[in-house]
Amino acid sequence: MLSKRLILVLALVTGISAGFTQDTSHILKVIFRYGSIPAPGHEEREYREVGGLFGGHVSLGLDSLEIGFSNKRRVHTFQKSNNPTGYYYWEYLKYYEDGLVTKKSATIEIPLSHEKYNKLREILVGYIEKTPYDYAFFGIRCASATYEVLSQIGIVEPLSYNRNIIGNFYPRLFRRKMLRLARKNHYTIIRQNGRGTRIWEGG
Known part of the structure; x- marks a missing residue:
């Protein structure tokens, strides 16, 4: 039976091959x-989300995979490097996008050179094998983790640990930055409305 790591590597390698044969950006x-x-x-039928209107999630879609940062157990208040609960996960992008059909979302599509693609792939494979930080309420969570990854390939400006946590404390703060960047650089933005049985945050 193939290990999850081997499946991950094979999926990313397949994406590299497709990119080179088409001679286009990733x-x-x-x-x-x-x-x-x-x-x-609709309170009885609908789920209650952690964070409510200040919640949500942000992750990356690369080739056939969705990759993001989450927590396995109870969220620490502050980072605990000796007992981390955070981890980088992956699943097939199609399954994740299918699950977003009735949820409000915004997807920004960023063209990558082969050099940036290869660097990003190396970072993500390494982070999935060994996550470099804990998941904590006053620490790294999905928005600041995604920002940190994007800063390593030059998509956003690098920030110090504390500035990243404060500036990207929850997804909306990070989303506003990325939407401004997308409009400035003419990246494709794909928006989707959520179902009417829920109240969705704006922005």
Whole structure:
């Protein structure tokens, strides 16, 4: 039976081969799922999301994979390097996007050179094997983790640890920056409305 790491590497290698044969740039997707709460009258049927209108999630779509940062156990208040709960995960992008069909989302498509693509692939494979930081409320979470990865390939400006945490404390703050960057650089933005049984954050 193939290990999950081998499947990951094979999926990314397949993407590299396809990119070279087509002689085109690779496309990186930055996928934002908006925060939400149940709409009045739908509280019993709809789920309650951690963070509510300040929640949501952000992750990356690369070739056939969705890759992001999350936590396995109870969220630490502050980072605990000796007992981390955070980890980088991956799943097939198609399955993740299928699950977003009734949820409000914004996806930014960023063209990558082969050099940036290869560097990003190396970073993500390494982070999935060994996550470099803990997941903590007053620490690195999905938005600041994604920012940190993008800064390593020159998509956004590098920030210090503390400035990254404060400036990207929750997905909306990071999303606004990325939408401004997308409009400035003429990146494709794909928006999707969420179902009416929930109230979705704006922006």
